Amino acid sequence: MNINICKDYTDTPGGRYISQGEFSGEDFRNKLLMPKYIEAVKNGEKLKIDLDGGYGYGSSFLEEAFGGLIRELKDNYKQALEIIELKSDDEPSLIDDITQYIKEEIKKKK
Amino acid sequence: MINMDEVENITGDALMYLLTVMKNAKMQKDRKIMWKGNFPKNEKINKFLKASGFLNYMKTAEQNLIHSDENFEIQCGKLMQGDIAKYICEFTNNKLGTNRLFSKFLYKMLTELMTNTKDHAYNKQSTFDYCWYIFVENDKDKIKYTFMDNGIGIPTTVSKKFYEKINEILHLDKQYKYIASALKGEFRTETKEEHRGTGLPDIYSISENGNINNLTIISNFAYYSKEKNSYDLETELEGTILYWEINKLEGEK
Numbered sequence: 001m002n003i004n005i006c007k008d009y010t011d012t013p014g015g016r017y018i019s020q021g022e023f024s025g026e027d028f029r030n031k032l033l034m035p036k037y038i039e040a041v042k043n044g045e046k047l048k049i050d051l052d053g054g055y056g057y058g059s060s061f062l063e064e065a066f067g068g069l070i071r072e073l074k075d076n077y078k079q080a081l082e083i084i085e086l087k088s089d090d091e092p093s094l095i096d097d098i099t100q101y102i103k104e105e106i107k108k109k110k
Numbered sequence: 111m112i113n114m115d116e117v118e119n120i121t122g123d124a125l126m127y128l129l130t131v132m133k134n135a136k137m138q139k140d141r142k143i144m145w146k147g148n149f150p151k152n153e154k155i156n157k158f159l160k161a162s163g164f165l166n167y168m169k170t171a172e173q174n175l176i177h178s179d180e181n182f183e184i185q186c187g188k189l190m191q192g193d194i195a196k197y198i199c200e201f202t203n204n205k206l207g208t209n210r211l212f213s214k215f216l217y218k219m220l221t222e223l224m225t226n227t228k229d230h231a232y233n234k235q236s237t238f239d240y241c242w243y244i245f246v247e248n249d250k251d252k253i254k255y256t257f258m259d260n261g262i263g264i265p266t267t268v269s270k271k272f273y274e275k276i277n278e279i280l281h282l283d284k285q286y287k288y289i290a291s292a293l294k295g296e297f298r299t300e301t302k303e304e305h306r307g308t309g310l311p312d313i314y315s316i317s318e319n320g321n322i323n324n325l326t327i328i329s330n331f332a333y334y335s336k337e338k339n340s341y342d343l344e345t346e347l348e349g350t351i352l353y354w355e356i357n358k359l360e361g362e363k
Binding site: 010011012013014015016020021022023024055056057058059060061063090091 | 189190191192193195196199210211213214215216217218221222224225308309312
């Protein structure tokens with residue numbers, strides 16, 4: 001299962017919350033990330049997410065999308081790092097950032 | 111009447127602040143003000159005013175508007191506007207001869223600034239209704255960015271420790287220190303949520319990486335400069351002005 005953020009969602013990601021304007025991390029999580037993640041878990045598949053091609057990401061967008069995914073999930077959050085596979089050739093450091101957001105939220109839930 | 115007849119110097123931040131006052135719906139609600147104005151006699155300043163985008167917000171004859179590709183005309187908004195951030199990145203890349211990959215830090219910075227305005231810069235005590243403004247100028251050896259909001263200001267909104275609150279009441283603390291502290295990511299987010307409040311630290315980190323130069327922030331009484339002296343001003347600015355530059359040599363690296 002794949003998500004190409006630039007093609008499937010937007011090349012101009014916004015801020016953290018829907019209330020802050022278009023293409024927020026919260027909106028991306030609700031519309032794409034969460035449903036695809038749940039489907040990937042159900043099918044026992046990987047969820048490949050391509051971050052390349054856009055103009056850039058604010059850290060609040062990424063934190064709310066990925067950290068928020070863990071905060072919102074009741075079950076199946078512990079294996080998030082095994083299910084989600086990130087690609088970011090434009091900005092390789094984003095992979096570490098997102099991994100960190102996910103790890104921190106998993107740790108808080110324990 | 112805004113009499114600009116004798117004006118000999120003018121900057122983008124001054125024009126944006128003037129706009130926030132003139133466009134302020136909160137003020138207009140109480141009494142309708144009809145603003146009138148004239149143009150500076152000084153030719154250079156006259157041209158700067160006409161090309162700044164300031165007049166796009168006024169009723170004026172078409173011939174008074176100069177669209178120069180040396181400026182990204184003043185834009186304002188209330189929410190995050192990815193399209194404006196994108197155009198500013200494209201303007202920058204066009205002037206520097208760089209591409210989308212180069213300007214990612216700039217997009218990130220603009221995102222944080224635009225969303226911060228909606229989140230933290232205003233409350234019920236604000237004189238103005240919330241709005242951010244941005245103006246970009248292409249100079250000979252650098253591109254100059256000015257972002258402004260007319261909210262309640264960073265020193266007012268940052269979370270303070272008990273003794274700092276006492277010092278604030280007694281005017282013992284310098285306000286620029288709160289900006290320095292918020293930039294360095296010391297836990298000052300108003301929301302008290304650990305995963306939030308990354309906007310100013312992200313901007314500081316972009317500056318530390320050398321992507322931008324001359325980061326300067328004016329907010330309430332604080333005048334913070336990353337590269338020069340910081341101090342407190344004698345008069346208060348209601349709101350926040352962020353200024354930074356990108357040297358044209360950066361694009362050649």
